[in-house]
Amino acid sequence: MSMKLFYTPTSPYARKVRVVAIEKGLKDKIELVIAPPAENPPELQKTNPLGAVPALQLENGESLYDSPVICAYLDSLSKDNPLYPSSGIEKFRAMRAEALANGIMESGVAIVYERRRTDTGISQKIVDKHLKAIDRAIPVLEAECPAFGEAVTIAQIAYATALGYISFRLPEISWETKAPKLAKWAETFSERPSMKETVPKDL
């Protein structure tokens, strides 16, 4: 029995996990199962009571969520290509980077959900709040990216998948024009097989 990853092809959190799995050489150990949360798939809800993707079912039937927990677990499975520094302030900087990327994803997803609402009108106040958060986060990534080394890290994977989601769903934000160094780095990073294999697409 292999591990099972419940995911959707558009979830940026799930993409982060899938990129981690590929970069760690664990792809063949994980069965990918599409589980759109809106359809209330019982297997997903059994694996993650919150009903959100990504959720990972381990070989012993135990489950792990949410995405930072899954990424850290997958990283721990092999010593090759370590993605998280093991100690010191570096470890917490990596966790902070992942939190920042997750926040960008949350704001992006919130804007998309808000715009799709049909029950009441769109709350421009909510949309603006999330747009501003993304606007404040992008310069932080722009300032950090020149220090990225050759080795792939969780910060790079998290940033690349967060930015990929914004480009996919909210291209009008046009973060690339506001952060040229980041745009160049992201373009190069997007050539990695792990990124190419996980490009978001609607079902």
Ligand SMILES: N[C@@H](CCC(=O)N[C@@H](CS)C(=O)NCC(=O)O)C(=O)O
């Ligand atoms: N903090 C979670 C967020 C996961 C999340 O919000 N996933 C979205 C899809 S992009 C989802 O499943 N939403 C549906 C729901 O929560 O019911 C993580 O990092 O994994």
